[in-house]
Amino acid sequence: MSPTQRHELLVRLHDDAKLSITTLAAMMDVDSADVEATIAELEASGIIRGYCAVINWDRIERDRVRGIIEVKVAPQREVGFDAVARRIYQYPEVKDVTLVSGSYDLQVIVEGQRIQEVARFVSERLATIEHVQSTTTHFVLKTYKVDGVVLDDDGGEQRLVISP
Amino acid sequence: MNALRNRLAPLARSLPPSGIRRFFDMASTMKDVISLGVGEPDFVTPWHIRESGLHALERGVTSYTANAGIFELRQAIARYLDGYGTVYHPETEILVTVGGSEAIDLAIRVLAGPGDEVLIAEPAYVSYRPLVHLSGATPVSVPLRPENGFRLDAKDVRARITPRTKALILCNPNNPTGSVLNRAQLESIAQAVRDADIFVVVDEIYAELTYGQSHVSLPSLPGMQERTVLIGGLSKAYAMTGWRLGYAAAPDFILHAMLTVHQYTILCAPAAAQVAGIEALAHGGPAVLAMVAEYDARRHLITRGLNELGLSCALPQGAFYAFPDIRSTGLSSEQFAEELLVHGRVAVVPGNVFGDQGEGFVRCSYATSIGQIEQALERTRMMLSAGRD
Numbered sequence: 001m002s003p004t005q006r007h008e009l010l011v012r013l014h015d016d017a018k019l020s021i022t023t024l025a026a027m028m029d030v031d032s033a034d035v036e037a038t039i040a041e042l043e044a045s046g047i048i049r050g051y052c053a054v055i056n057w058d059r060i061e062r063d064r065v066r067g068i069i070e071v072k073v074a075p076q077r078e079v080g081f082d083a084v085a086r087r088i089y090q091y092p093e094v095k096d097v098t099l100v101s102g103s104y105d106l107q108v109i110v111e112g113q114r115i116q117e118v119a120r121f122v123s124e125r126l127a128t129i130e131h132v133q134s135t136t137t138h139f140v141l142k143t144y145k146v147d148g149v150v151l152d153d154d155g156g157e158q159r160l161v162i163s164p
Numbered sequence: 165m166n167a168l169r170n171r172l173a174p175l176a177r178s179l180p181p182s183g184i185r186r187f188f189d190m191a192s193t194m195k196d197v198i199s200l201g202v203g204e205p206d207f208v209t210p211w212h213i214r215e216s217g218l219h220a221l222e223r224g225v226t227s228y229t230a231n232a233g234i235f236e237l238r239q240a241i242a243r244y245l246d247g248y249g250t251v252y253h254p255e256t257e258i259l260v261t262v263g264g265s266e267a268i269d270l271a272i273r274v275l276a277g278p279g280d281e282v283l284i285a286e287p288a289y290v291s292y293r294p295l296v297h298l299s300g301a302t303p304v305s306v307p308l309r310p311e312n313g314f315r316l317d318a319k320d321v322r323a324r325i326t327p328r329t330k331a332l333i334l335c336n337p338n339n340p341t342g343s344v345l346n347r348a349q350l351e352s353i354a355q356a357v358r359d360a361d362i363f364v365v366v367d368e369i370y371a372e373l374t375y376g377q378s379h380v381s382l383p384s385l386p387g388m389q390e391r392t393v394l395i396g397g398l399s400k401a402y403a404m405t406g407w408r409l410g411y412a413a414a415p416d417f418i419l420h421a422m423l424t425v426h427q428y429t430i431l432c433a434p435a436a437a438q439v440a441g442i443e444a445l446a447h448g449g450p451a452v453l454a455m456v457a458e459y460d461a462r463r464h465l466i467t468r469g470l471n472e473l474g475l476s477c478a479l480p481q482g483a484f485y486a487f488p489d490i491r492s493t494g495l496s497s498e499q500f501a502e503e504l505l506v507h508g509r510v511a512v513v514p515g516n517v518f519g520d521q522g523e524g525f526v527r528c529s530y531a532t533s534i535g536q537i538e539q540a541l542e543r544t545r546m547m548l549s550a551g552r553d
Contacts, residue, residue, distance in 0.1 A: 012461075016534070023538060026468040027461035162188040162201035162511055164290045164339075 001038045005030065009038055010047070015148070017051040056151045058143060066095075066111050066140040067118040069126065070104035072133040081105055084131050093121050104136070115139060175298060182290050183517030187501060191511045198540045200528040201511040203339065205403040205484070207458075209440075210451035213402060216443035220436040229432045232423055233260025233411070237438050240445040241396070241411050248371070249384035250394070256416040259423055260433045260441075264369045264397035264410035266426070269295050271365045271393040271412060272333070274421040276301035280330035285316045286519030287340050287487075289367065292333050293519070301330065307521045310489065313478060314341035318352035322360070331363040336382070337370040337482025340518045340527035342463075344481035347380045354385045363418075364392045369410070370483040372401035372452055375460050377481065383413070390415050393422075400483075401452050402444040407437040459484050462530040462537055469541040470528070473548060484531040487515065491524040493548065501526055508547035510540045 001009070005028060012024060021039070025032040042048040057064050073084045081099050088108055089097045096109040108126065112118040119137070127135050144152050170177075184201075191197050208214075232238060238254035245252050252258050261267040268291060276282050278300035284292045286305045296303040306324055308314040316334055334353075337344045345353070357364055366382040383389040397410030410433075412422060463480050470477040470488045477488035490500045497514035504510050504526075515522030530537060 019534065023465065023534065026465040027534065029464040029468075159199075159202050159204060159206070160188070161191045161197060161199045162184055162513060163203045164182070164184055164513075 001030070001034055006038060006042070009035065010042070013039075013048070013051075054146055054149045056143070058151070063113040064111065065113065065115050065118050066109060067122065068138045068140060069108040069110060069122055070136040070138075071106040071108055071126065072135075073105045074131045074133055075105075076131055084129060087129050088126065091121070091125060093118075093125075175300075179294055179297060182294075184290060184513060187505065187511065187513065190502070191505055194505070194509065197505070197509050197511050198532075198536050198543065199511040200530070200532065200537075200540055201513050202529050202531060203485075204405040204531065205400065205455065206531045206533065207403040207455055209402060209404050209407070210444075210448060212447060212451075213404070213440050213444045217407070217436045217440035220439035225435050225439055227435060229435050229438060231427045231432055232258070233433055234435075234438045234442070237442050237445075238411075240442050241413070244445055245381070245394070245396075245413055248379065248381035250381055250389055250413070252413045253416070257413055257419050259412045259414075259419055259426060260438060261397075261410045261412060261426065262430055262433050263399060263405075263408045264367065264395050265291060266430060267393075267395045267397070267410050267412035267422075268292065268333075268365065268367065270422040270425050271395065271414070271418075272296055272299050272301075272331075273425055274418060275363050275365070275393070276330045279328060281326060281328045282330055283321065283324055283332040283362075284519070285332070285334040287314070287338075287515060287522035287525075288333070288519055289335055289339050290517060292335075296333075302328075304329070305519060305521070306332070308338070308341065308343070309521070310525070314338065314343040314487065315345055315349055316353055318349075318356040321353060321356045325356075325360040325362070329360060329362050331365060332357060333365045333367070335367040335369075337368075337374055337379070339370065339483050340485050340513065340515065340522065341487040341525075342478075342480025342483050342485045344374055344377065345380070346377070347385075350380055350382055351385060354382065354388050357391065358387050362391070364388070365395065366392055367395040369395060369397050370400050371396065373456060373459060373484060374482040375456070375463065375480075379482075393418055398441050398444050401455075402448050403455065404437075404440070404444065407434070407440060409433060409437045409441045459530065462532075462534060465534065466528060466530045466537050466541070469537070470544075473541065473545055475544075484529055486528045486530060487522075487525050488528065489524060490526055493551070497523055497526055503551070504544060504547055507550065508543040510543045510547075 021032050021035050025035045075081050085097050093110050095111050098107045100107050110118050122137050238258040241258050242252050242254040272295045276299045280301040281304045282296045282301050283304050283306045293303045304324055306320050371379040383392040383394050393414040399405040466486050467477050467479050475488040477486050480486050497516045501512050501514040513527040515525035
């Protein structure tokens with residue numbers, strides 16, 4: 001598969017990981033075996049790290065709280081921010097860790113069942129990590145769009161069933 | 165009541181209802197139907213275009229515009245057409261219309277009348293024939309032949325030219341067949357048209373939706389702009405069908421006549437839609453490319469699927485329609501479409517509604533999601549295998 005086709009395959013899988021090998025092959029006008037081999041290669045090389053569903057958790061009644069935490073870090077000699085980031089992402093409560101430009105350094109997303117749980121995690125675990133200078137916590141109130149998928153509309157077909 | 169009905173104008177009474185209507189009525193009453201019968205994009209208009217329409221309303225752009233359309237939009241259309249090798253003057257040669265449909269109507273009205281014959285390359289968009297009929301002229305079918313990939317052959321045009329022939333209407337890229345005419349084919353058609361000294365109405369509403377080849381605009385060929393009415397619009401490329409925004413580009417003497425009719429009947433296209441159209445033409449390119457890439461993948465999926473079902477289908481080169489051959493089922497187009505609707509819960513459009521040459525084929529729109537296409541194919545497979553038992 002050409003680099004362009006590989007890229008197209010990744011974009012299509014990212015948009016819909018449920019597409020079957022046969023469907024992907026038909027959409028890209030290539031052989032199924034080719035798609036299967038390329039996906040295996042992308043998985044083996046660690047480019048594809050996993051597959052997941054996009055879920056509107058707000059529709060589920062279970063308790064679930066997300067905190068977006070701005071973390072300021074004093075970068076360490078030799079390893080910069082990576083060593084601190086690694087210490088943070090080991091915790092299973094931590095869902096995302098990204099290094100960002102601007103007034104803080106690491107953006108960390110933490111999940112828990114209750115606000116107190118997330119607050120305690122921040123004050124007891126995150127804030128106490130060496131070289132972490134400060135944290136600011138924002139609790140998520142409502143999610144409108146996730147990774148390209150809009151969550152707050154019901155979509156629905158607006159078109160006439162048959163038109164010329 | 166009946167007595168009054170009989171007093172309607174004979175021309176109106178003689179106009180046959182669209183063949184699509186019956187299927188629409190049937191499908192509308194049924195639940196859980198997957199529709200491959202829709203002749204418009206499944207995407208909503210890109211947000212930046214919708215936003216500019218909203219902004220126009222906020223600013224109070226709610227009055228009539230110039231009859232021919234907002235000048236800035238006509239300039240944007242002229243720049244767009246320039247990209248296809250034609251030079252149109254926005255002051256005198258471009259008219260903004262309520263969809264491509266109005267432009268087709270105006271073109272036929274000003275070019276043809278009683279006693280004239282108008283050639284229509286068929287299968288064709290459903291409005292050409294009735295509009296010719298309404299003009300008082302006689303529609304004459306020029307067949308697009310399946311063995312020729314439904315591409316118009318200049319020989320077929322020449323064979324139907326008479327002293328009464330006034331114009332040729334064709335759609336390229338084609339609705340319903342998905343075929344596209346290349347430069348050489350267009351040149352031979354252009355030669356036939358010039359030799360016969362007739363007008364052409366070319367409907368290029370699907371110009372942006374071609375796959376793996378760039379669109380050749382008929383009036384860009386030598387000696388053609390002076391006798392051609394080019395029909396275009398933003399509906400298909402920019403997913404703007406409901407905004408009702410189309411245009412005609414033609415030599416000033418034709419356009420002036422069209423504008424006069426437009427002034428009396430329509431006055432102007434919707435103002436906010438025109439503002440949105442300016443935004444679409446200025447910045448809509450990337451969104452169009454993304455939609456075309458999506459149609460491209462779906463076109464491969466549906467064509468492969470139909471062929472695997474034993475319904476022979478050429479890979480469409482343009483628009484968003486596959487036009488499979490269903491003659492192997494032994495059913496007529498209407499029978500097939502009805503069976504598929506009633507027993508498979510899939511709506512397609514029988515090919516014969518686009519003209520007799522479409523008999524034996526059905527139009528399947530792939531302007532719908534991958535999931536819907538796959539389900540429709542699966543339902544078709546079940547319907548076909550049940551039929552074989």
